Amino acid sequence: xxxxxxxxxxxxxxxxxxxxxxxxxxxxxxxxxxxxxxxxxxxxxxxxxxxxxxxxxxxxxxxxxxxxxxxxxxxxxxxxxxxxxxxxxxxxxxxxxxxxxxxxxxxxxxxxxxx
Amino acid sequence: xxxxxxxxxxxxxxxxxxxxxxxxxxxxxxxxxxxxxxxxxxxxxxxxxxxxxxxxxxxxxxxxxxxxxxxxxxxxxxxxxxxxxxxxxxxxxxxxxxxxxxxxxxxxxxxxxxxxxxxxxxxxxxxxxxxxxxxxxxxxxxxxxxxxxxxxxxxxxxxxxxxxxxxxxxxxxxxxxxxxxxxxxxxxxxxxxxxxxxxxxxxxxxxxxxxxxxxxxxxxxxxxxxxxxxxxxxxxxxxxxxxxxxxxxxxxxxxxxxxxxxxxxxxxxxxxxxxxxxxxxxxxxxxxxxxxxxxxxxxxxxxxxxxxxxxxxxxxxxxxxxxxxxxxxxxxxxxxxxxxxxxxxxxxxxxxxxxxxxxxxxxxxxxxxxxxxxxxxxxxxxxxxxxxxxxxxxxxxxxxxxxxxxxxxxxxxxxxxxxxxxxxxxxxxxxxxxxxxxxxxxxxxxxxxxxxxxxxxxxxxxxxxxxxxxxxxxxxxxxxxxxxxxxxxxxxxxxxxxxxxxxxxxxxxxxxxxxxxxxxxxxxxxxxxxxxxxxxxxxxxxxxxxxxxxxxxxxxxxxxxxxxxxxxxxxxxxxxxxxxxxxxxxxxxxxxxxxxxxxxxxxxxxxxxxxxxxxxxxxxxxxxxxxxxxxxxxxxxxxxxxxxxxxxxxxxxxxxxxxxxxxxxxxxxxxxxxxxxxxxxxxxxxxxxxxxxxxxxxxxxxxxxxxxxxxxxxxxxxxxxxxxxxxxxxxxxxxxxxxxxxxxxxxxxxxxxxxxxxxxxxxxxxxxxxxxxxxxxxxxxxxxxxxxxxxxxxxxxxxxxxxxxxxx
Numbered sequence: 001x002x003x004x005x006x007x008x009x010x011x012x013x014x015x016x017x018x019x020x021x022x023x024x025x026x027x028x029x030x031x032x033x034x035x036x037x038x039x040x041x042x043x044x045x046x047x048x049x050x051x052x053x054x055x056x057x058x059x060x061x062x063x064x065x066x067x068x069x070x071x072x073x074x075x076x077x078x079x080x081x082x083x084x085x086x087x088x089x090x091x092x093x094x095x096x097x098x099x100x101x102x103x104x105x106x107x108x109x110x111x112x113x114x115x
Numbered sequence: 116x117x118x119x120x121x122x123x124x125x126x127x128x129x130x131x132x133x134x135x136x137x138x139x140x141x142x143x144x145x146x147x148x149x150x151x152x153x154x155x156x157x158x159x160x161x162x163x164x165x166x167x168x169x170x171x172x173x174x175x176x177x178x179x180x181x182x183x184x185x186x187x188x189x190x191x192x193x194x195x196x197x198x199x200x201x202x203x204x205x206x207x208x209x210x211x212x213x214x215x216x217x218x219x220x221x222x223x224x225x226x227x228x229x230x231x232x233x234x235x236x237x238x239x240x241x242x243x244x245x246x247x248x249x250x251x252x253x254x255x256x257x258x259x260x261x262x263x264x265x266x267x268x269x270x271x272x273x274x275x276x277x278x279x280x281x282x283x284x285x286x287x288x289x290x291x292x293x294x295x296x297x298x299x300x301x302x303x304x305x306x307x308x309x310x311x312x313x314x315x316x317x318x319x320x321x322x323x324x325x326x327x328x329x330x331x332x333x334x335x336x337x338x339x340x341x342x343x344x345x346x347x348x349x350x351x352x353x354x355x356x357x358x359x360x361x362x363x364x365x366x367x368x369x370x371x372x373x374x375x376x377x378x379x380x381x382x383x384x385x386x387x388x389x390x391x392x393x394x395x396x397x398x399x400x401x402x403x404x405x406x407x408x409x410x411x412x413x414x415x416x417x418x419x420x421x422x423x424x425x426x427x428x429x430x431x432x433x434x435x436x437x438x439x440x441x442x443x444x445x446x447x448x449x450x451x452x453x454x455x456x457x458x459x460x461x462x463x464x465x466x467x468x469x470x471x472x473x474x475x476x477x478x479x480x481x482x483x484x485x486x487x488x489x490x491x492x493x494x495x496x497x498x499x500x501x502x503x504x505x506x507x508x509x510x511x512x513x514x515x516x517x518x519x520x521x522x523x524x525x526x527x528x529x530x531x532x533x534x535x536x537x538x539x540x541x542x543x544x545x546x547x548x549x550x551x552x553x554x555x556x557x558x559x560x561x562x563x564x565x566x567x568x569x570x571x572x573x574x575x576x577x578x579x580x581x582x583x584x585x586x587x588x589x590x591x592x593x594x595x596x597x598x599x600x601x602x603x604x605x606x607x608x609x610x611x612x613x614x615x616x617x618x619x620x621x622x623x624x625x626x627x628x629x630x631x632x633x634x635x636x637x638x639x640x641x642x643x644x645x646x647x648x649x650x651x652x653x654x655x656x657x658x659x660x661x662x663x664x665x666x667x668x669x670x671x672x673x674x675x676x677x678x679x680x681x682x683x684x685x686x687x688x689x690x691x692x693x694x695x696x697x698x699x700x701x702x703x704x705x706x707x708x709x710x711x712x713x714x715x716x717x718x719x720x721x722x723x724x725x726x727x728x729x730x731x732x733x734x735x736x737x738x739x740x741x742x743x744x745x746x747x748x749x750x751x752x753x754x755x756x757x758x759x760x761x762x763x764x765x766x767x768x769x770x771x772x773x774x775x776x777x778x779x780x781x782x783x784x785x786x787x788x789x790x791x792x793x794x795x796x797x798x799x800x801x802x803x804x805x806x807x808x809x810x811x812x813x814x815x816x817x818x819x820x821x822x823x824x825x826x827x828x829x830x831x832x833x834x835x836x837x838x839x840x841x842x843x844x845x846x847x848x849x850x851x852x853x854x855x856x857x858x859x860x861x862x863x864x865x866x867x868x869x870x871x872x873x874x875x876x877x878x879x880x881x882x883x884x885x886x887x888x889x890x891x892x893x894x895x896x897x898x899x900x901x902x903x904x905x906x907x908x909x910x911x912x913x914x915x916x917x918x919x920x921x922x923x
Binding site: 016019020021023024025028032055056059060063064066067068069071072073074075076077078079088091092095098099102103105106109110112113 | 117120121125127128129132149150152155156158159162163284294881883884885887
């Protein structure tokens with residue numbers, strides 16, 4: 001449990017910091033790299049899933065709640081066939097969770113080769 | 116096994132990442148979803164940009180004095196600087212800050228560089244712009260401007276734009292850059308020149324030479340002259356009849372040339388033309404006619420309506436300038452506005468400034484052409500058009516002394532046409548100083564001096580001063596033409612068909628303080644036929660007349676009277692046209708329902724208000740009427756390009772020519788008269804609108820909705836649709852379906868200048884901003900904001916949202 005928390009927090013914090021100034025896909029690299037130090041595949045997947053998912057959900061939700069955030073979310077949602085602002089937040093989250101989960105699992109699968 | 120599992124996962128992870136980072140991955144219509152939706156770097160960040168403007172910018176490009184920019188409640192920046200260059204630096208900065216993508220895409224369009232980011236689908240558009248010589252025109256402008264005294268002002272402006280661009284990291288890029296997946300590039304003086312030249316294209320390029328030549332050759336000279344007389348006897352020209360022309364006017368010693376039109380039909384469809392909806396109103400009323408005794412000036416330019424808006428309000432304050440008004444992002448200075456002493460505005464001129472010449476080739480290779488008996492070499496200009504995702508396209512454009520050969524066709528009967536467009540010419544080197552001087556002008560003489568070097572694009576400049584003068588100058592570079600020259604395609608093998616020079620600024624149509632107490636223009640004829648120089652073109656016949664009529668009637672004019680006139684939906688075309696139609700309608704066999712429609716029309720006050728249904732009935736009736744009337748000409752339109760008979764002439768025929776052959780409908784055995792056409796078209800109108808009219812609430816708003824789309828025309832959620840603004844192209848409130856008054860301004864020049872304005876959009880180009888379209892509702896309702904013309908940086912008469920500073 002403790003290792004899960006460490007992995008989850010590490011992925012969340014490090015990826016969030018790096019994404020502030022690196023391209024968006026740096027989160028994938030973080031998920032893989034961090035997870036290389038952890039051995040349990042399912043837990044890794046969950047750590048990545050939740051770590052990235054939470055950071056993306058949190059930030060997107062925060063940004064969508066200002067006045068201009070609401071306008072933005074509904075207009076961009078409109079581009080994808082009339083999605084509401086909140087649905088757009090969920091779509092964003094979904095992308096983050098998948099990438100985070102897959103990336104983390106990959107990292108651990110890599111570690112597994114050596115154990 | 117473990118290795119295999121790892122490799123599979125690795126491939127899946129990278130594959131998915133690649134998919135989400137690529138536009139149209141594997142041929143799907145999806146954008147790069149991961150890039151776009153990343154909360155840290157993608158479009159989510161654009162909700163932050165809006166509220167996160169840099170408060171204190173540092174730049175080495177300005178003097179040691181601090182520049183202050185105060186934003187009012189409409190996000191209008193009020194720039195306070197100690198010198199001109201710093202002020203323009205700040206203007207460049209705020210233009211970029213709020214409208215960077217708009218500036219980028221407009222200039223790409225002008226320069227034929229859309230395909231670099233949009234791919235193959237814009238290739239034909241880019242080719243057309245290049246062939247029309249936009250880039251050459253801009254290059255000639257730059258070369259000239261560099262020689263003049265105001266080049267430094269443009270450089271300061273450019274530096275300001277770049278200061279903003281250089282402050283951006285990818286997460287800060289405007290939304291459209293992210294959606295279209297490309298990056299902003301540095302601004303240059305060339306880009307400003309391209310912007311000015313594409314305005315020139317939109318304003319001064321309309322021509323109908325090819326269609327007119329076909330019409331002439333199809334119908335013959337007599338019928339052509341019958342259908343297309345040069346002068347509308349009801350016209351009320353911009354410069355009042357009876358105004359004396361400049362004493363040293365050159366009276367036409369020039370040989371009168373009967374049409375030098377070429378005698379064959381041309382297979383080309385006229386190229387896409389800038390829209391007809393581009394016109395405008397402006398006027399100024401002298402103190403003798405106003406309630407306050409102060410002159411009042413009004414200007415409302417009509418352009419394509421889009422979001423972000425074409426105009427951007429700004430105030431520029433330095434020790435020698437205090438100007439406020441609408442500016443164009445990409446170009447320095449206030450373009451339509453006022454200062455503490457004067458006000459000014461522009462409308463478009465209708466003069467034809469683009470003529471076509473048929474090239475006679477001297478050899479089979481078509482690289483030498485004949486001019487005055489001699490053989491001349493073609494000049495090649497290589498245009499390289501980058502295409503995203505494909506290899507660069509090279510278009511080799513042939514240039515003659517006339518201009519570029521825009522039309523070139525293989526085949527035994529080819530007709531290669533060169534374009535002579537005034538905007539290609541190198542402008543006066545001091546042209547760059549025109550708006551600088553206008554922004555700081557204090558009186559009539561300084562206004563005339565400011566406009567002296569101004570040539571492209573030609574405009575009607577209205578003027579009023581606190582001192583009490585009102586004036587209007589049809590100001591620009593106009594070719595000296597022979598009688599009839601320019602209406603048709605001419606032979607390009609003789610320089611006798613060339614323009615004879617440019618009309619000197621001392622001889623352009625102009626008026627100052629006329630007896631009638633007002634000056635006005637709404638794109639109608641600049642002058643009556645007594646003006647010594649010949650010109651042709653496309654002119655309004657209805658807005659100018661009603662504005663002149665109303666202003667002549669007015670007394671004790673107030674600001675509200677001016678606003679009412681600017682937003683008036685009443686059309687003289689409806690007044691005259693409907694009366695005639697009703698007069699010749701045969702009512703003997705109308706059903707009760709039809710009689711009901713007639714009653715609606717008879718009760719109508721000719722005002723194109725959204726709630727009324729009469730405007731829909733009338734416009735549809737007239738359209739059907741024209742179709743039946745001109746059937747014998749319309750049958751040719753499928754195969755060849757022809758011009759349209761003007762509305763004023765059609766109505767004149769209805770009124771005065773009952774025996775004209777055109778009333779007869781060719782496809783029927785009977786011989787119809789005008790009453791039959793009027794009646795049949797009425798019934799056709801009823802047929803066409805029948806279903807819609809069954810709904811009693813059908814009205815003008817539903818019939819002709821006004822849509823303000825995003826500039827891209829494809830990003831639908833960024834536009835505003837069905838805007839309830841009323842109006843009609845031939846009424847002062849000239850709203851069509853995508854064109855209309857893009858800025859409305861009313862200025863009273865008293866001890867203290869009071870000004871009111873509004874435009875259908877907002878200061879911010881960020882679709883996420885509440886300031887993206889916040890002014891549309893007020894504009895649609897015909898209301899105005901009181902403009903905050905700050906006296907100094909401590910003026911608190913209106914709230915200031917926040918302050919920015921730029922320091923060294």
